[in-house]
Every structure is written in structure tokens, then in C-alpha cells.
Amino acid sequence: MRLILNTVISLVTAMSLGAEPRDQVKRSDFQVTSDPGVRIAVREVSVQGAGRGRPPVLLLHGARVPGVASFDLRVPGGSLAEDLARAGHRVYVMDARGYGGSTRPAALSRPPEQNRPAVRSDEVVRDIAAVVDRIAPEGEVALLGWATGAHWFGQYAAADPGRVSHLVLYNTLYGPVDGHPTLGRGSDNEDPAHPGRFNAARYGAYRFSTGAGLLPSWDSSIPAQDKSTWRDPAVVDAYVKAALASDPTSGTRTPPSFRAPSGAMEDSFSLATGRQLWDAGTITARTLIVRSERDFWSRPQDVAMLREHLVHARDVREVQLPEATHYVHLDRAERGRGRFVREVVNFLGLAG
Helix, strand or coil, X not given: CHHHHHHHHHHHHHHHHHHCCHHHEEEEEEEEECCCCCEEEEEEEEECCCCCCCCCEEEECCCCCCHHHHHCCCCCCCCHHHHHHHCCCCEEEECCCCCCCCCCCHHHHCCHHHCCCCCCHHHHHHHHHHHHHHHXXXXXXXXXXXXXXXXXXXXXHHHCHHHEEEEEEECCCCCCCECCCCCCCCCCCECCCCCCCECHHHHCCEEEEECHHHCHHHHHXXXXXXXXXXXXXXXXXXXXXXXXXXXXXXXXXXXXXXXXXXXXXXXXXXXXXXXXXXXXXXXXXXXXXXXXXXXXXXXXXXXXXXXXXCCCCCCEEEEEECCCCXXXXXXXXXXXXXXXXXXXXXXXXXXX
16 A cells, blocks of 8 residues: 555656646735735645645745745746645745735835844744635644745744644754854854844845845755756746846846845844754644755754654654755756655645
């Protein structure tokens, strides 16, 4: 029976990676009210008849690039949302406040140096709660977060464990582990005048990212001179264009650039310097921890601490993707994406 199940999962995943006609997938965009005056953008991605008897799946982006650019690029191999929809799930992609199509705080309309880092994790958790109430008003939801999105989802699942059936923590920080090669003490994120504190003056309320600025961390993770052997140039082009298009002001600057709140970076600095912003010990959902071997964001210690703290989770599974990058869900299938999708589909198929 297990062999048959794995075969079915493999076939479904293969179809999701490009074998079926793409026009069977339906997309619709809507908004949900979070705090007063805060509207959260959500995209639903579905296939007719999908989702029966299964909790909806909600995807959340990381610290810089919003939801659609992260999870629903309209090129083969560029939409994790479409992959999961073809596997039989109702899938939703949200933008936290300050990102993409969601309400941007007033601080993002002023020069960044005039305000402290905008959009901290407690605010995003309220946004998540509002979306969950909309898409699963009387039931549970499955959550998949990438990097900071996983940290935000973990914090939500810890605060309201009864609403979450499955939790996928993908390349996430957790803490309490002090030390990080690029984000913690000794990095540009640390205030030189106050060691151990975040360099809020460097970031301000938000930061600008150009299209070219999205690629160095991805490039440096790929152990090949020809990056196209690892990722499809069409996916890269779509990723950059969608990120820039997420901000209506991007074309007013030369070169074009989009805004991202800096609060996620302050939270990440805290996690990278040994502070714990939430306790996984209250999470009850089935939990899958996924880490790419070449990830520059999460640390092996984060995985170890999560496993130690997830004492009440119904099930805890851990997957390391050999040689995979931080962006593995956007890399080529043979470079880890195929296995990533299979592992997630398999996990979401488990009874809650």
C-alpha cells in the first residue's frame, strides 16, 4: 500500500511540474481586513474539484519578495501554488502588510530614515489570523512559510495551535542560537555603536531592492559557473519582473526598485543573536522542517532546536535537501525542486 501511495504522489507531482495543461488552474484575487485600515491581499489558486476533505493551504513569503513573485510565477517550474493545486489542494498566497498588494503602513510613504523598522512579527501574525479566519472560518489550515514567512507562521501556530493542521517550516530561523555568518553579530545588521542591537539607522522603516539586487545571494549559493544549469532563466526573469511589479512606485526610481519593510530584518537579527521570539512547544500541528544544504538563512542549529522544542506536535519530520539552495522551490527539478515538491505533497496528504 505504501508503494502504491508513493507512486501516486510521484505521478501527481510529475503532472504538477508541467505535464498537464496549465489552463485548468484558476486564480482569483481578493482582500481581507486585518487591523482597522489594513487590507491583506490574497490569491487563491485552485483546480476544479480540489480541496474536498482537506484543509486549505496558505503560503507566506519571506522578508523581501512578496507572495505572487515568490510562489506563483506564470512560467513552468515557477509556481509552487500551482503545483499544490494540481496535487488536489485549495491554495492561497498572502502578502503581509507592507508587501505587494497589501496595505502599506504610512512609514513606507516617508523617507525610510524617518521611522524605525516597519512591520514586526506581531503585526504579521494578526494578518495571518485574519486570512485564516477567511479561508478556514470553522476549521484548520495547512501553512507553508519560506524563511521569514516560516518564522511568522511558526509564531502564529504557537499562539493559536488549534487552527493549524500541518505546518511546513522551510529554511527558517528559530533560535535561541547566538551566531550567524551573515545576519547576526559582526554583520552590517549590528549597530556598531551598540553591539548586540539591530542597526535600525542603516535600514530605517524599509529598504529598496532592485532587480539585479535580488540575484547575488542566489548566485553565490549555486556551485556552478553557469547558473542556468541550476535554474531556468525564464523563472529568474519572471521572479525579478514580478518583484518589481509588486510595488506601484518601482518605476519612479532609476533603476526601478521595490520597497520591503525592515521589521523582518530586525526580527531576524534577534533570532540570529540568540533571542527566541516564539516557543514551538505549544504547536500541536504535524510539522515538517525543510532545510536546503546550501541555505544561507537558516542554520542546522535551528532545525535541532525546533525538533527539541516541538514536544506537543502530532508528528515532526525533517528533510534536508542535499546541495539545494535557499531558493530551491524556484530551481530546476533535478536541483532539488522535484524532491521539495514531492516531500511537501506527501506531507500535506497525511491526515491532520
